[in-house]
Amino acid sequence: MLAVVPPPVTVRVPAKVNLHLAVGDLRADGFHELVTVFQALSLTDEVTVAATDEPGLEVYGEGERTVPTDGANLAWRAARELASYAGRPDADEPKVRIVLRKGIPVAGGMAGGSADAAAALVGLSSLWKLDITRDELATIAGRLGSDVPFALYGGTALGTGRGEQLVPVLARHTFHWVLAFDEEGLSTPKVFGELDRLRADGKPPRIGSHTPVVEALASGDPRQLALLLGNDLQAAAVSLRPGLRRTLRAGVNAGALAGCVSGSGPTCAFLCSDAETAVEVAAELSGAGVCRTVRVAHGPVPGARVVGGDDAPRNAPPRVHA
Ligand SMILES: C[C@@](CO)(OP(=O)(O)O)[C@H](O)COP(=O)(O)OP(=O)(O)OC[C@H]1O[C@@H](n2ccc(N)nc2=O)[C@H](O)[C@@H]1O
Ligand SMILES: Nc1ncnc2c1ncn2[C@@H]1O[C@H](COP(=O)(O)OP(=O)(O)O)[C@@H](O)[C@H]1O
Incomplete structure (x- = not known):
């Protein structure tokens, strides 16, 4: 058969x-x-x-x-x-x-x-x-x-x-990012645990409401969004990986509008005013010796998609086995 x-x-x-x-x-x-x-x-x-x-x-x-x-x-x-x-x-x-x-x-x-x-x-x-x-x-x-x-x-x-x-x-327009990869990863549960520990000691302050971020996204203005980037896990990631402070400073010194730790880290994400600036920031950050690798990216983009743009398999006709 x-x-x-x-x-x-x-x-x-x-x-x-x-x-x-x-x-x-x-x-x-x-x-x-x-x-x-x-x-x-x-x-x-x-x-x-x-x-x-x-x-x-x-x-x-x-x-x-x-x-x-x-x-x-x-x-x-x-x-x-x-x-x-x-x-x-x-x-x-x-x-x-x-x-x-x-x-x-x-x-x-x-x-x-x-x-x-x-x-x-x-x-x-x-x-x-x-x-x-x-x-x-x-x-x-x-x-x-x-x-x-x-x-x-x-x-x-x-x-x-x-x-x-x-x-x-709703996010109007495209936002331009530079990403700084660290030498080694960080464990998500450990970063949450570190935040619980810091909070038990009465610090750090919690970030506010998400509404201004949603408004900035709708406006499409990266300068407005840059002022509002916030991550409660950042203090915990920096506490476990103090070198991230230097990375965050270096991105802003290189010309990014703002930087933050992505999720539980240790990748740092820098928002830039446009695509050209992102390339310049990436070049300067790579030379600064504060991270392992630098990448430029933009967002938003769609979620998981079959390559080729539709759900039809894109490769050669089916092979037939005896
Ligand atoms: C922090 C975030 C932010 O987007 O992303 P990453 O930085 O990991 O990418 C996520 O909340 C991570 O999501 P994900 O990596 O899928 O975590 P999960 O597998 O669901 O959970 C791993 C562990 O993280 C902690 N955890 C995760 C999510 C959450 N809301 N509370 C938690 O305390 C728990 O200790 C959990 O056992
Ligand atoms: N397909 C996968 N790619 C990467 N890591 C994976 C994968 N499946 C399981 N893991 C485990 O999940 C951990 C968290 O990986 P990842 O999702 O890349 O990080 P984060 O939760 O920080 O975004 C890794 O350290 C790895 O041990």
Whole structure:
């Protein structure tokens, strides 16, 4: 009998930066209540999924040696969750090969693992020809991690709950960013823990409401937005990684409008007035010796999408196996 093997599917998925990240108190379930404004950036990972009888996962690019290739990988967990949701018989070990090409720094506060999970959900829905909506995928995504639903939708969004409940936010125009990657990642739970510790000592002050940030996004004026970037986790990330103070200063000295730690860090994100300035800031920051790598990016961009722009697999016609 002839079995048609579907062609592999490749999905591109964005990193995120938190323009506003207000951390509430620790909940009974171990998570903190959040109010955050996410923006998806043109810094991306690419995830290819292919049907196979020899399941496995390969990682290339940013942090390739530090990313787990076993069942702990978020893309692999996504494959299992989706296979189980779809009632597939291979749900324990889905018959897929997953290849991650990473541009997003690992443990960098830019949600790279979450992005790969979102991309795996989108890629496998297409590979397995599942009749599933993005909202259904978002429910599965929320079980995998607080940041995974946003990576599905992209754009600019307000996140509440533990960050997984999303509503889109209007962002006029494109914003230009410079990203400074640090030598090593920071663990998200450790940074939240450090914030709890600092707060128990009565510091630091909490950032205010997200409303002015939403207004600045609607105005499209980067100068207005720059004044409002705020992240409650920044003090905790800087406390664990004091060198970030120098990086943040260097970006502003190089000509950025403002800088902040992205999420739980240690990546620093610098908002610039336009694309040309971003390139100049990146060049100066690379020479300043305050970080490992510098990247230029813009946002908002769409969430996880099959490469080629539609959900049709883009590769050569199906191979036929005897
Ligand atoms: C801080 C943020 C901001 O967007 O992003 P990153 O900097 O990690 O990219 C997110 O809240 C991270 O989301 P994500 O990385 O998906 O975290 P999860 O897997 O859901 O949780 C990992 C751990 O972080 C802590 N955590 C996470 C989210 C939250 N609202 N409260 C928490 O206290 C908990 O200790 C949890 O066990
Ligand atoms: N696909 C993946 N890519 C990166 N890290 C992953 C992945 N799957 C699991 N991880 C684990 O998740 C941790 C957090 O990774 P990441 O999502 O990149 O950082 P952050 O939560 O700071 O945005 C890593 O240290 C790594 O051990």
